[in-house]
Amino acid sequence: MSGFDLTGLTASFGGERVIGPLSLRVKQGEKVALVGKSGAGKSTLIRLIHERVNRESSLVPQDLGLVNALPVFHNVFMGQLDRHSTWYSTVTLMRPFARDRAEVRELLVELGMSEKLWMPTASLSGGQRQRVAIARALYRKAPLLLADEPISALDGPTAQVVMALLKERFTTSVIALHDVEMALKFCNRIVGIQDGQVALDETSDRLQASDIMSLY
Numbered sequence: 001m002s003g004f005d006l007t008g009l010t011a012s013f014g015g016e017r018v019i020g021p022l023s024l025r026v027k028q029g030e031k032v033a034l035v036g037k038s039g040a041g042k043s044t045l046i047r048l049i050h051e052r053v054n055r056e057s058s059l060v061p062q063d064l065g066l067v068n069a070l071p072v073f074h075n076v077f078m079g080q081l082d083r084h085s086t087w088y089s090t091v092t093l094m095r096p097f098a099r100d101r102a103e104v105r106e107l108l109v110e111l112g113m114s115e116k117l118w119m120p121t122a123s124l125s126g127g128q129r130q131r132v133a134i135a136r137a138l139y140r141k142a143p144l145l146l147a148d149e150p151i152s153a154l155d156g157p158t159a160q161v162v163m164a165l166l167k168e169r170f171t172t173s174v175i176a177l178h179d180v181e182m183a184l185k186f187c188n189r190i191v192g193i194q195d196g197q198v199a200l201d202e203t204s205d206r207l208q209a210s211d212i213m214s215l216y
């Protein structure tokens with residue numbers, strides 16, 4: 001099951017409530033866009049969902065969580081680190097297996113950066129780094145995607161390619177997006193967050209960009 005039904009979601013910082021109490025039920029197959037202005041609580045909500053569903057999901061955090069000193073290959077491989085034995089991961093660190101090399105390379109081809117496979121991640125541009133985090137999430141092959149602004153550093157055509165891939169490869173997704181047009185195009189449900197609460201929850205086919213802009 002890639003859906004979830006969470007209740008009692010709350011988060012506070014310095015005694016100030018920034019999320020909830022909030023409930024969110026996402027059915028298998030739903031592609032949810034979390035929208036709302038900066039500071040509304042989208043990232044915090046994604047973190048709360050991830051804490052609850054954890055291993056069942058592929059996460060693309062806003063800060064990407066990459067290991068700069070390692071090549072692209074190893075950062076992508078980390079998407080399945082918890083599925084491999086210690087010896088397999090240790091061998092992979094020094095001499096990756098051919099089938100893993102091929103699989104990661106194929107993902108990078110789809111993301112338009114296969115020539116970077118063995119480059120240190122620190123040497124990449126912001127958009128390339130973002131695609132490494134996306135490749136890591138795809139490589140994990142969890143049925144549920146949790147992604148926080150996964151296309152913020154990408155050019156328009158690349159962002160379209162990435163959103164199409166995420167839609168195709170994950171059964172269910174919750175993606176925080178600032179781009180309202182992309183949210184309507186690639187997600188079938190829009191959840192608007194305002195001051196840590198759900199202020200809008202509607203299927204995309206019943207919304208226009210102007211309906212969502214009232215949240216900003």
Ligand SMILES: Nc1ncnc2c1ncn2[C@@H]1O[C@H](COP(=O)(O)OP(=O)(O)OP(=O)(O)O)[C@@H](O)[C@H]1O
Nearest residue numbers: 013014018036037038039040041042043044045062
């Ligand atoms: N580690 C933290 N310490 C203190 N306050 C925090 C922390 N993380 C988030 N906040 C506060 O919680 C609120 C929600 O932040 P959050 O990052 O979830 O918003 P957001 O909707 O994702 O914003 P953005 O679109 O800018 O990423 C903000 O007021 C923010 O200042």
